[in-house]
Amino acid sequence: MNKDVQADPTVVSIYEPFKQKMEAEMSRVIGHADKALTKEKTPETLMGNFFCEALLWMSAHYAHNTADLAFATKGGIRNDLKAGDITVGHIFEVMPFENTLTIIELKGSQIRQLADYIATTHGQPIAGMTLTITGNKVxxxxxxxxxxDDNKLYKLVTYDYLANGGDNLVLLTQSVSRTNYPQRMREGLIAYVSELTKAGKQVNADLDGRIKIN
Structure with missing residues (x-):
């Protein structure tokens, strides 16, 4: 098939209303960013910080119990958010997968293992936790x-792909407890951005030194 093949008007008439509805939804503006949130290859990024703060918000909004910390991976966040209007389509570009919200409990000693993973992979998106790293060692x-506290239980909010051991994170499959939620990550991000807008706030993030590499 190529551009010389003519569209069948009967077929077009069937899908066109759905196409128009989808395009209208993807173009719907839900927020505004006063600066670009980027995910460059650095230990801490604006996009990573924004995403994990959104995860903490989701844990309170959907699970009604704010997690102690949030964790994602750079590879799981698929796109930046440019400065200016943010649409539903932009959020789909950030998280196009069907990943859903997950909260797990880990002992402090297991969080140390996660911190080692973050150190050896030169930083990953986190919130609620700060790390100082020297020579790939925490x-x-x-x-x-x-x-x-190695013996304390901490609640970590993430998404099912990572909780299932994705990105070589087998340690997350060994959690003390796990609760799965039906909300997809992009649904949570859309709700989070919409809530910020409702409160008169911009979509924003700062580099606050949550990961320091000496």
Missing amino acids: QDIKIKGLPI
Whole structure:
């Protein structure tokens, strides 16, 4: 098939209303960013920080119990958000997969293993936790501003792909408990951006030193 093949008017008449409806929804503006949120190959990124803060919000909004920390991977976040209007379509570009919200409980000692993974992969998106890394080794870990306790249980919010061991994260399959939610990541992101807009806020993020590499 090529451009010389003429469209069948009967077939077009069937799908055109659905196509127009989909295009209208994808173009719907849900928020505004005053600066680009990018995901360059650095230990901490604006897009990663935004995404994980959104995950913490989702844990409170959908699970009604804010997680202690959030974790994602750079590869799982598929696109930047440009400065200016943010549409539903832009969120689909950020998270085009069918990944759904997941909250797991891990002991502090398991969080240390996760921190080692973050160190050896030169930084990954996190929220609620700060790391100091020297030579691919974690020197300091704090969760919600406090030193990590190896025997304490912490709630981590992420998405099912990672909780299932994706991206070589087998350690997340060994959680003490796990709760799955039906909300897709893009649905949560759309709700989060819409909530910011409703509150009169811009879509924004800052580099705050949550991952420091010496």
